[in-house]
Amino acid sequence: MNNAVPDSTASTPKITRRKTRVVRVGDLTIGDTSHISVQSMCATKTQDLEATRKQIALLEEHGADIIRIAIDSRRDVEALAELRQGTSARLVVDLQESYKLAKSVAPFVQKIRYNPGHLFHHEKEVPIFEKVKHIVGVAREHDLALRIGVNFGSLDPAQAALGKDRFDIALESAREHIGYMEDLGFENYVVSLKSSDPNDVMDINLRFAQEFPMIPLHLGVTEAGMLPLGEVKTRIAFENLLAQGIGDTMRVSLTLPHAEKFQEVAIAKKIISDVYAGRFRSVPRFVHEGLNIISCPSCSRVENEAFVVLAQQVREMTQVFKEQNLTIAVMGCRVNGPGETDDADLGLWCAPNHVNLKRGKTLVGQFSYEEILPKLKAEIHDVLAQRGQ
Numbered sequence: 001m002n003n004a005v006p007d008s009t010a011s012t013p014k015i016t017r018r019k020t021r022v023v024r025v026g027d028l029t030i031g032d033t034s035h036i037s038v039q040s041m042c043a044t045k046t047q048d049l050e051a052t053r054k055q056i057a058l059l060e061e062h063g064a065d066i067i068r069i070a071i072d073s074r075r076d077v078e079a080l081a082e083l084r085q086g087t088s089a090r091l092v093v094d095l096q097e098s099y100k101l102a103k104s105v106a107p108f109v110q111k112i113r114y115n116p117g118h119l120f121h122h123e124k125e126v127p128i129f130e131k132v133k134h135i136v137g138v139a140r141e142h143d144l145a146l147r148i149g150v151n152f153g154s155l156d157p158a159q160a161a162l163g164k165d166r167f168d169i170a171l172e173s174a175r176e177h178i179g180y181m182e183d184l185g186f187e188n189y190v191v192s193l194k195s196s197d198p199n200d201v202m203d204i205n206l207r208f209a210q211e212f213p214m215i216p217l218h219l220g221v222t223e224a225g226m227l228p229l230g231e232v233k234t235r236i237a238f239e240n241l242l243a244q245g246i247g248d249t250m251r252v253s254l255t256l257p258h259a260e261k262f263q264e265v266a267i268a269k270k271i272i273s274d275v276y277a278g279r280f281r282s283v284p285r286f287v288h289e290g291l292n293i294i295s296c297p298s299c300s301r302v303e304n305e306a307f308v309v310l311a312q313q314v315r316e317m318t319q320v321f322k323e324q325n326l327t328i329a330v331m332g333c334r335v336n337g338p339g340e341t342d343d344a345d346l347g348l349w350c351a352p353n354h355v356n357l358k359r360g361k362t363l364v365g366q367f368s369y370e371e372i373l374p375k376l377k378a379e380i381h382d383v384l385a386q387r388g389q
């Protein structure tokens with residue numbers, strides 16, 4: 001394992017990495033002088049063992065340091081146990097709403113991610129601190145790393161109820177959970193602060209790095225969408241942050257067919273090597289001019305395999321609106337779909353047999369996969385007509 005920071009030469013920029021503490025993920029270290037590790041996620045159904053084994057092998061072959069798998073049920077845990085038998089890859093599971101699954105998945109993974117915004121949904125009578133204590137107890141017992149994964153699309157409702165803006169809610173949520181870690185005396189964790197807007201990702205990670213210089217950061221632009229724009233959005237945030245020495249591990253989240261998922265790893269590695277060689281391709285800020293399509297990278301939770309094709313069809317169908325200032329979000333499932341479409345002008349999130357169409361936070365209706373494109377188009381015309389365009 002090469003744990004050296006990429007070399008700088010006289011002709012390349014002098015990048016000084018933050019001197020964070022080191023977090024251990026199995027035999028990998030994250031933070032300080034460790035190499036910037038790259039993560040990706042299996043998009044296959046976790047219980048489809050053959051497909052998921054292939055996906056793990058593909059990501060490993062392209063150099064993924066850590067591979068994430070979605071687990072939502074006991075049967076997923078059984079599948080994870082089977083998958084563990086056949087691979088030595090470092091695996092991470094994200095708990096979403098089921099914090100108690102931590103105990104079941106722990107023997108098979110090196111890291112667990114939890115989202116502070118999702119800890120509310122189950123067992124509402126249990127204080128959040130107790131839930132975090134449970135997760136930390138499991139991490140200690142099994143020598144795992146944790147990631148506190150704050151996401152602008154699924155923010156802590158208790159913080160949101162205080163009436164702050166998304167930026168402050170996200171930061172406050174991270175502070176609160178870092179406080180829990182301190183109270184519990186646990187240090188083997190990283191933090192991520194993700195948004196689909198690269199400007200938010202830049203700003204909040206910069207603020208976080210100033211406030212918590214010792215805590216390693218996992219970088220990500222969520223729902224960056226399809227290529228090529230998905231790479232552009234990610235580069236804008238990552239180039240800016242990496243050049244300032246911020247970012248210890250990262251994931252590029254792209255909407256891709258399963259067979260091309262390795263591009264998340266290849267592009268992340270390319271961004272890192274470009275930055276350290278002084279090859280910058282982005283402009284300093286991401287300006288939302290024209291059509292902006294956000295789409296999730298899909299994962300095991302995707303409700304209908306037609307999702308990736310739907311995202312591509314939305315992009316093609318909306319090309320005629322490319323000069324319009326419109327944000328359209330296309331999401332794969334109910335876990336993140338409802339929340340992450342709230343801030344778009346129009347949002348689609350997939351259910352098994354229909355697609356939910358939203359206008360801002362309001363549900364317009366539920367339509368079949370055959371009906372949705374004309375309905376979306378009509379809704380775009382209506383939005384533009386209301387703006388007088």
Ligand code: SF4
Binds near residue numbers: 299332333337
């Ligand atoms: S929205 Fe759902 S399907 Fe898409 S990446 Fe997130 S959890 Fe997976």
